Amino acid sequence: AQTVTQSQPEMSVQEAETVTLSCTYDTSESNYYLFWYKQPPSRQMILVIRQEAYKQQNATENRFSVNFQKAAKSFSLKISDSQLGDTAMYFCAFINYGGSQGNLIFGKGTKLSVKP
């Protein structure tokens, strides 16, 4: 079975500080994508960052970067210079492709609060 685990239900960080959200996944597939989605209080799901499993280089998008450890099946998200607008639920997600495409599988989420 393919699963995504986010072990931190809630986290908080001071504005301008750095925070890392953890995510591990389990799959026997070798072709897949990993995503971090953000869901602010408005409930709109927003893609934060994407990582292709075949790429060794960690993806970055401005203040957001990932630490992708394929062997360990770990995909953490680092948010630098945290801003109040980063307050949201963050979901790690996984989708495999190739022989039989799977569905997007979400972790249970981490609620991040950025404090002024």
Add this chain to the structure above:
Amino acid sequence: GAVVSQHPSRVICKSGTSVKIECRSLDFQATTMFWYRQFPKQSLMLMATSNEGSKATYEQGVEKDKFLINHASLTLSTLTVTSAHPEDSSFYICSACRDPGTYEQYFGPGTRLTVT
């Protein structure tokens, strides 16, 4: 951009009535759209995959006759909750795939359904 809209954003209906929720991709064509359900403080649960011009694929445990999905065009998918009951009250979110090769899903803003 990749904008997905949903209508209505909120709906209240009486038990036994049917409710239709629309999901539109505004600036791209989507051969595949997805319908999710999100319970309070929980992750997204995939209900069904909607394919343009063909029948939807439902996840295990989702009643096909209760949650009718129609994907009539490349920019519109509808979810109809038939004979709604209070237990159907939830947040329903749709998503669409703009670039099939990236498996990246763009989400609508969601619809809050309350059945009284």
